[in-house]
Amino acid sequence: MFKIIIADDEGTIRRGIISILKRNISEDLEIYEAETGYEALNFVRNIDPALIITDIRMPGVSGLDFIETLRKNNQNTAVIIISGYEDFKYAQKAIALGVKKYITKPVDKQELIELVSLELQARKNRFLNQKKEVNKTIASKAVQKELCETLLLQLLNTIKKEEVRQTIKRLEKLQVKFRATLYTCVVVQYYSAAPLDFLDFSIPNIVEEYLRDSVYIDYLGGVKYSKSQYVFLLAGEETKHFHSAIQTLFTEIAKKLIEYYHCDIFIGVGTIIYETDLMNRALSTAIKAADYKIFDKERHIQCYSRLEKGTAPNADLLQKLQTSILSMNGTLIAPGFTMFTKTPYTKRNMQSFQEMYQLLESELHHHICICQHNSTRSLPALCSFRELWSIPELNRSILSFVTAIQDMAQNIQVSASNQKLLSDIICYIREHLTEMIDLNTVSDTFGKNPAYISSLFKKGMQEGFNEYITRERVNLSLTYLKDSSIPINEVARRCGYGNSKYYSVVFKKITGFTPKEYREKTVLPFSGHDLK
Numbered sequence: 001m002f003k004i005i006i007a008d009d010e011g012t013i014r015r016g017i018i019s020i021l022k023r024n025i026s027e028d029l030e031i032y033e034a035e036t037g038y039e040a041l042n043f044v045r046n047i048d049p050a051l052i053i054t055d056i057r058m059p060g061v062s063g064l065d066f067i068e069t070l071r072k073n074n075q076n077t078a079v080i081i082i083s084g085y086e087d088f089k090y091a092q093k094a095i096a097l098g099v100k101k102y103i104t105k106p107v108d109k110q111e112l113i114e115l116v117s118l119e120l121q122a123r124k125n126r127f128l129n130q131k132k133e134v135n136k137t138i139a140s141k142a143v144q145k146e147l148c149e150t151l152l153l154q155l156l157n158t159i160k161k162e163e164v165r166q167t168i169k170r171l172e173k174l175q176v177k178f179r180a181t182l183y184t185c186v187v188v189q190y191y192s193a194a195p196l197d198f199l200d201f202s203i204p205n206i207v208e209e210y211l212r213d214s215v216y217i218d219y220l221g222g223v224k225y226s227k228s229q230y231v232f233l234l235a236g237e238e239t240k241h242f243h244s245a246i247q248t249l250f251t252e253i254a255k256k257l258i259e260y261y262h263c264d265i266f267i268g269v270g271t272i273i274y275e276t277d278l279m280n281r282a283l284s285t286a287i288k289a290a291d292y293k294i295f296d297k298e299r300h301i302q303c304y305s306r307l308e309k310g311t312a313p314n315a316d317l318l319q320k321l322q323t324s325i326l327s328m329n330g331t332l333i334a335p336g337f338t339m340f341t342k343t344p345y346t347k348r349n350m351q352s353f354q355e356m357y358q359l360l361e362s363e364l365h366h367h368i369c370i371c372q373h374n375s376t377r378s379l380p381a382l383c384s385f386r387e388l389w390s391i392p393e394l395n396r397s398i399l400s401f402v403t404a405i406q407d408m409a410q411n412i413q414v415s416a417s418n419q420k421l422l423s424d425i426i427c428y429i430r431e432h433l434t435e436m437i438d439l440n441t442v443s444d445t446f447g448k449n450p451a452y453i454s455s456l457f458k459k460g461m462q463e464g465f466n467e468y469i470t471r472e473r474v475n476l477s478l479t480y481l482k483d484s485s486i487p488i489n490e491v492a493r494r495c496g497y498g499n500s501k502y503y504s505v506v507f508k509k510i511t512g513f514t515p516k517e518y519r520e521k522t523v524l525p526f527s528g529h530d531l532k
Helices: 013-023 036-044 065-070 085-096 109-156 161-173 197-211 239-261 276-294 313-327 330-341 347-373 391-410 416-433 439-446 450-461 465-481 490-492 500-511 515-521
Strands: 001-009 030-035 050-056 078-083 101-104 182-191 220-224 228-234 264-268 301-303
Touching: 001 013, 001 036, 001 078, 001 109, 013 030, 013 109, 030 036, 036 050, 036 065, 036 490, 050 065, 050 109, 050 161, 065 078, 078 109, 078 313, 101 109, 109 161, 109 220, 109 228, 161 465, 182 197, 182 239, 182 276, 197 220, 197 228, 220 450, 228 276, 239 301, 264 276, 276 347, 301 439, 313 330, 313 347, 330 347, 330 391, 347 391, 347 490, 416 439, 416 450, 416 465, 439 465, 450 465, 465 490, 465 500, 465 515, 490 500, 490 515
Parallel strands: 001 030, 001 050, 050 078, 078 101, 264 301
Antiparallel strands: 182 228, 182 264, 220 228
């Protein structure tokens, strides 16, 4: 909608102009009538007109006085003046005031329509150009923000001094200033049953809002570190005030996020560093501090520097838990982890906790390959330690996973120790699948008789050693065949076949298609069970 002010003391002229414009201008118009320059000024104060059409001679505030007042107030609205032939000297003064269009009385209909159309089109063009510039600015800022976040991640994950310095130089070109005395990282970890997109957006905005009024903290930048972690890089000048300000501010942030979004929030504050070369240490300690949520997530914040070293948990209890893990005794594993809640806020206690959990993950990994190969059932997800929010949640996750593994293992016709050996062999085969491996190679690697390995495979995998390798290689080749830019002989080479003709024969025997036919027909990929 275009707003137009028509200022003329003669009502018939105003109404005539309005009639001409409404009948002949296709744009949506909102027209205001002013009998004097004073009335026109009042309209200008309340609306943003696209165009003003004014007579030069009006009682009180004349058209010239009106235009002059507009320009003094930095109003650059387009103006068309109406004047008689005898008023040309007034028109000259109007031109000096920046008015480039004028019409003589009596008003020529076609001339008026053309002038108004030109001015409205110019206004529209200016608006579109401004919009383009705004969009360019927004796009530029988005690119700059993305680059800044990439460099921040690079800085936080770098341990080489020269790489750190080069990254800082690039960040400083993006107006990130590293001129403080102190630095640290703060990790905000969050969880919600709802999608996390909104928290990804809200967390940095809320942090920036709080930091805006902080006297002791400078915000250098923030970046999403994982699917449920946001990292903030902060700077300051005085240790005591810097540390206490961070704790106060982020405690308030946690409360606000929980109140507004009904989510789980825990914040880890890293150690304070005095050299930018040590940014990685600030990040790693912040992440470690965030891990303490498993002991008491209601605490909402943990500073790594305030954690005591402590003593290791009871050796007998650790040994008992280790034995339970190695024997995959689900009823004892889960309760065994509760020992770590006895002295929750110590570094030694957390270290032992994580070591036992890593042992559990390692042992479970040995069983997964075999169990999934011998069963169509899918395993429940075992939470990574970083994703655990409480001991009860940990216990449920462990019990569910171990129980599923045990149920699947009942159908495997080899002992537990041989299951571990078989799992190690499978991992080795997958790592060396593109190389020339055979039964003798594997036997030599694991110090076992070839006949023993062959028998173990048939019992544990329900197929022969060579059959397994062939199927895995064909499965691998399915991925490469999706890319038509890779020649078929190159696909064969990448999958451990020195002879592409032999590869084609093997591929057709298993899938029913030649590699070329498979690529042309774009057959859906086969699963492991399809190729048995």
